Amino acid sequence: MVRSLGAEVVEVRLPEHLDGLDALIIPGGESTTIGRLAGLYGLLEPMAEVIESGLPVLGTCAGMIVLATGTTEGDQAQLGVLDVVVRRNAFGRQVDSYEAPIPVSGWDEPITGVFIRAPWIAKAGDDVEILATVDDELSGDARPVFVRQRNVIATAFHPELTDDARVHEMLLSMAAAAKEL
Amino acid sequence: MTDTPSTHGTDRVKRGLAEMLKGGVIMDVVTADQARIAEEAGAVAVMSLERVPADIRATGGVARMADPQKVTEIVAAVSIPVMAKARIGHFVEAQVLQTLGVDYIDESEVLTPADEEHHIDKWAFTVPFVCGARDLGEALRRIGEGAAMIRTKGEPGTGNVVEAVRHMRQMTSEIRTLTTLGDDELMSQARDLRAPFDLVKEVASTGRLPVVNFAAGGIATPADAALMMQLGCDGIFVGSGIFKSGDPAVRARAIVEATTHYSDADAIAKVSHDLGEPMVGINIDTIPPEERMQERGL
Numbered sequence: 001m002v003r004s005l006g007a008e009v010v011e012v013r014l015p016e017h018l019d020g021l022d023a024l025i026i027p028g029g030e031s032t033t034i035g036r037l038a039g040l041y042g043l044l045e046p047m048a049e050v051i052e053s054g055l056p057v058l059g060t061c062a063g064m065i066v067l068a069t070g071t072t073e074g075d076q077a078q079l080g081v082l083d084v085v086v087r088r089n090a091f092g093r094q095v096d097s098y099e100a101p102i103p104v105s106g107w108d109e110p111i112t113g114v115f116i117r118a119p120w121i122a123k124a125g126d127d128v129e130i131l132a133t134v135d136d137e138l139s140g141d142a143r144p145v146f147v148r149q150r151n152v153i154a155t156a157f158h159p160e161l162t163d164d165a166r167v168h169e170m171l172l173s174m175a176a177a178a179k180e181l
Numbered sequence: 182m183t184d185t186p187s188t189h190g191t192d193r194v195k196r197g198l199a200e201m202l203k204g205g206v207i208m209d210v211v212t213a214d215q216a217r218i219a220e221e222a223g224a225v226a227v228m229s230l231e232r233v234p235a236d237i238r239a240t241g242g243v244a245r246m247a248d249p250q251k252v253t254e255i256v257a258a259v260s261i262p263v264m265a266k267a268r269i270g271h272f273v274e275a276q277v278l279q280t281l282g283v284d285y286i287d288e289s290e291v292l293t294p295a296d297e298e299h300h301i302d303k304w305a306f307t308v309p310f311v312c313g314a315r316d317l318g319e320a321l322r323r324i325g326e327g328a329a330m331i332r333t334k335g336e337p338g339t340g341n342v343v344e345a346v347r348h349m350r351q352m353t354s355e356i357r358t359l360t361t362l363g364d365d366e367l368m369s370q371a372r373d374l375r376a377p378f379d380l381v382k383e384v385a386s387t388g389r390l391p392v393v394n395f396a397a398g399g400i401a402t403p404a405d406a407a408l409m410m411q412l413g414c415d416g417i418f419v420g421s422g423i424f425k426s427g428d429p430a431v432r433a434r435a436i437v438e439a440t441t442h443y444s445d446a447d448a449i450a451k452v453s454h455d456l457g458e459p460m461v462g463i464n465i466d467t468i469p470p471e472e473r474m475q476e477r478g479l
Contacts, residue, residue, distance in 0.1 A: 028200070028201045029204075036223045093284055094284035095282070096189070097198065098188055098194060099193060158197060162193075
């Protein structure tokens, strides 16, 4: 996705891979596995440091969980750089996974939200800008699924599974702006 | 939801879950305790089945889907996705597994086939399916039936990686050949592969399968897992290799780490120290052809 936008891509598996990045993406996957392996190979602290020092970062689905300060279930290795509490597998199991057009604040066209065993945000801090929500069928509450806090953007859905590059463009323009400073 | 239409069980949603498992290890488990060990070790998903392939091979008899009680316990025990095996062509086992909340169904040659002619119509389900394949034609036939993920068949329950290697190399080479052919050659290639023409055309133009392709069937060591990753698969299934070994928790962790750092020989060497006894291996030529699981469901 970002390659098609003209960016160069490196995979980050070890702390030294963080050197020289202009932006970071924490993709979908299994957050327990990502958190465990990142912890084991000493990636969590260096990642939190570069993000706190302003590196633009996008987390999708599991990536959002890894960025958050907490989960409603607790007990998960997290970076704590996005002031939200996340509920994992909030929509249910795979048979409840779905896609739907999601209106985004400030955008003319909705984005196709592909929610796969997706989380939602149960609680967001005051600094967190909420860009999109979906309605919780049980309580009727609006649950944030796309947020931004300074240099951190996070989605509960998977823009990388669609042809819509707007979320990734947002990250790259943040990276371009950060470079000019 | 909002007023806008939402859709479940689309191709994108089904194939997308497999995309999220890429680079990871999926482990066969028989009990909730084994599922917890697998999750703790860093598995991206667990596969629920009645008996691991090595035991099916040893004890014989008809192998079926797992007891729904066990499946339910496993679903409750872990937060990672739970897959479960159904017999080839046994669409009612698949219906039951979907109802139990399983996240992916493996229509698997490891179990005794229920239909020797037909696979399950996987388009009819909301839950996604993974199927085994030995070559590109098989993979595309399964995708044509609605599979959202493919794995090599290998030869399950042997601890011998040779068949998984053969199948992965076969698929890679057939895909490469397709990309070199002209449009006018694709129909006869589809005939030779016995594969749906549209899918043949798609692979010829993209140079890859339209779904994620994992390796399975005989992977027993961290180096086996890294070998399959270097050969170009997207992730690893380990069946008997973990819970038939001397120290399952340690071996499970080592296989996960070797899969993540598959091109880093230092890392693979480091995680391969002191793993205890691997599962006992079986040479393929000692298995009578009629007992080879890979010959089922072609």
